[in-house]
Amino acid sequence: MGDLDPPLPPASDAEMLLGFWYRALRSGEVRARRLAPATLLELPLVLGRADSGRAFAMRDNCPHRGIPLSYGCFDGKDVQCSYHGWKFDACSAQCVEVPSLTGTDKLDPRKIRAGHFACEERDGYLWVFVPEAGTGGEPAAPAPELPTFSGKYRRTHLWAELPSNVDHGIIGLMDPAHGPFVHSAWWWRGRESIHEKEKRFEPIPLGFRMSAHQPSKNSAPYKLLQWYAGDADVTTTIDFVLPNLRYETIRAGKCWFTSLTTVTPITRRRCRIDVAAAWNVFRRVPLAMTIARFFGKRFVEQDRRTMVRQAEGLKHNPPLMLIDDADKPAKWYFELKKAWLESRRSGQPLRHPMAGPVTLRWRS
Ligand code: FES
Ligand SMILES: [Fe+2]
Numbered sequence: 001m002g003d004l005d006p007p008l009p010p011a012s013d014a015e016m017l018l019g020f021w022y023r024a025l026r027s028g029e030v031r032a033r034r035l036a037p038a039t040l041l042e043l044p045l046v047l048g049r050a051d052s053g054r055a056f057a058m059r060d061n062c063p064h065r066g067i068p069l070s071y072g073c074f075d076g077k078d079v080q081c082s083y084h085g086w087k088f089d090a091c092s093a094q095c096v097e098v099p100s101l102t103g104t105d106k107l108d109p110r111k112i113r114a115g116h117f118a119c120e121e122r123d124g125y126l127w128v129f130v131p132e133a134g135t136g137g138e139p140a141a142p143a144p145e146l147p148t149f150s151g152k153y154r155r156t157h158l159w160a161e162l163p164s165n166v167d168h169g170i171i172g173l174m175d176p177a178h179g180p181f182v183h184s185a186w187w188w189r190g191r192e193s194i195h196e197k198e199k200r201f202e203p204i205p206l207g208f209r210m211s212a213h214q215p216s217k218n219s220a221p222y223k224l225l226q227w228y229a230g231d232a233d234v235t236t237t238i239d240f241v242l243p244n245l246r247y248e249t250i251r252a253g254k255c256w257f258t259s260l261t262t263v264t265p266i267t268r269r270r271c272r273i274d275v276a277a278a279w280n281v282f283r284r285v286p287l288a289m290t291i292a293r294f295f296g297k298r299f300v301e302q303d304r305r306t307m308v309r310q311a312e313g314l315k316h317n318p319p320l321m322l323i324d325d326a327d328k329p330a331k332w333y334f335e336l337k338k339a340w341l342e343s344r345r346s347g348q349p350l351r352h353p354m355a356g357p358v359t360l361r362w363r364s
Helices: 166-173 220-229 288-314 328-346
Strands: 020-026 036-040 043-049 055-059 078-080 087-089 095-097 119-122 125-130 154-162 196-204 207-213 235-241 245-252 255-267 270-279 358-363
Touching: 020 036, 020 043, 020 255, 036 255, 043 125, 055 119, 055 125, 154 288, 166 255, 166 270, 166 288, 166 328, 207 328, 220 245, 220 255, 235 328, 270 288, 328 358
Parallel strands: none
Antiparallel strands: 020 125, 036 043, 043 055, 078 087, 087 095, 119 125, 154 270, 196 207, 196 358, 207 235, 235 245, 245 255, 255 270
């Protein structure tokens, strides 16, 4: 333990993973008959929602002369380019009209296509599948989903943009050691409460799981949940799955709280953290949502401020280190990413960096 690793490669070299679903926009950012531009993994996209309710995503370049299609207009079915008026069916990106054509022109507009991306609206987000180069571009599985365990629940979203490479956002997300320093507050837990912890981790497909365990007894939200759940044991499970998904599930008898947090690469130097959370407790307590959002926002803001400060330091490309055991999840993340890229290159199955369950120890 405590051995130091060679510095991480500069963040600008980090690869962004293609072939996955990513959260592109929040549902609330996409309004009826409006075109919403977004950037995802440096790709310019335009998103919208057809009158049929279906969400769509196209490359935000007209295939004619490249002007962003988001400057055009949308009638609920077709997107019309602002330059020469070519029209595209929004859901298929197929061209349906080229206004300049005469009866003698041979060109069949239906053979022209704008860039098209699979898009699904789920849990308050428009998810876009970013295909690998040279593949058909269609996802093998539906977009990820926030787990829920009963019919009635409340849900909220929190987000923040971070001026950093996605890898720093992700390893910040799975880092157990920053809590007492970044998130210390009377309502969460103080620095004095640092103590030694031992957690079991196990490999799961494309990721790893912090096995079901009793959550930290010294944090107020967990105390609250325990109080609400009465005698039932509170257990929490945290999964990390490539490319950027962190699922947390807290259960106590019939009570549950879940969250799905993602850190999405916008460009190589910018990313966004999005948290969707759902719970079936305190549903009838007035102001519970307001209070939950207030504390949730503070929490995300503390992470954001830290990342802004870190970005200030990273401008100078300093050498960095990852230590055992507190940075072990970060090491697994980098190894998983490498193993995934390698398996795509070789066509061989992914070689998971964890051979089996592992127990990690740290103080936080
Ligand atoms: S650039 Fe879009 S129609 Fe010409
Ligand atoms: Fe944090």
